[in-house]
Amino acid sequence: MKTIDLGEWTCSYLDAGAGETIVLLHGFPLNKSMWTFQIDHLAQSHRVIAPDLRGHGESAVSEGIVTMRQMADDVSRLLDALNIDCRVRLCGLSMGGYVAWEFWRNHSNRLAKLILCDTRAVSDTDEIARGRRMMASQVVDTGVDFVADSMLPKLVSPKSCEDQPELVATLRRMILATDPQGIAAAQRGMAERIDMTPMLHDVTTPALLLCGTDDIISPPAEMSKISQSMPNALFVEIQGAGHLAPMEQPLATNEAIQRFLAS
Numbered sequence: 001m002k003t004i005d006l007g008e009w010t011c012s013y014l015d016a017g018a019g020e021t022i023v024l025l026h027g028f029p030l031n032k033s034m035w036t037f038q039i040d041h042l043a044q045s046h047r048v049i050a051p052d053l054r055g056h057g058e059s060a061v062s063e064g065i066v067t068m069r070q071m072a073d074d075v076s077r078l079l080d081a082l083n084i085d086c087r088v089r090l091c092g093l094s095m096g097g098y099v100a101w102e103f104w105r106n107h108s109n110r111l112a113k114l115i116l117c118d119t120r121a122v123s124d125t126d127e128i129a130r131g132r133r134m135m136a137s138q139v140v141d142t143g144v145d146f147v148a149d150s151m152l153p154k155l156v157s158p159k160s161c162e163d164q165p166e167l168v169a170t171l172r173r174m175i176l177a178t179d180p181q182g183i184a185a186a187q188r189g190m191a192e193r194i195d196m197t198p199m200l201h202d203v204t205t206p207a208l209l210l211c212g213t214d215d216i217i218s219p220p221a222e223m224s225k226i227s228q229s230m231p232n233a234l235f236v237e238i239q240g241a242g243h244l245a246p247m248e249q250p251l252a253t254n255e256a257i258q259r260f261l262a263s
């Protein structure tokens, strides 16, 4: 694990392996350690950069609001600081996927391939955005426990819940370790994210869309539809996984990513 001062904030990141660069962007309210299985696997053939996004993990926290655009700019700044000027493969899960869309919108000259795991293209309905802002106020007042309690049942599939209790325990620890101000700022940022749907036809970057068959947050039918609107996208379902396919089914996820990277 390394830290780097990016001017406005300090970023904690992992840098492993050598070769073409792949950047892994975690989901909310998690951190770079969610990619442990992918880092170990991909670092055998690639340089893997896995940052803690602003307000998460061991990176510095910004209070108020952190938009998906800001997080995408943070990633670009990190690449600058690491002198990575070749095009990268960018892989984002859920919130990391929202950041990846913004990276495509604002830094597409840095992008070779996109991997979108368990994520959405639509913006929030008013009701969902209201719920996010309520969570943002509550988490600062009362702490993170209720966030773990409300999110955990939606994150993994019933099968993972039954077969992998240690995974659920790891996720709870990860959520509880996230700074309340970081959670609040990311929720406010996600509530303001734009609708990518009208732009999907323009995303010509080769893309892989991965989705757990039991994902109830970004369901397979929705992700399949996103892939059909993108000119150069492949859709793969990961059997038995919920919203966190890379953690729940690492072997199948790694295989799909590896195949796409080699294609």
Ligand code: MLT
Pocket (backbone or CB within 6 Å): 026, 027, 028, 029, 093, 094, 095, 096, 190, 217, 243
């Ligand atoms: C995530 O896993 O990053 C979240 O489910 C994203 C969201 O709340 O929309």
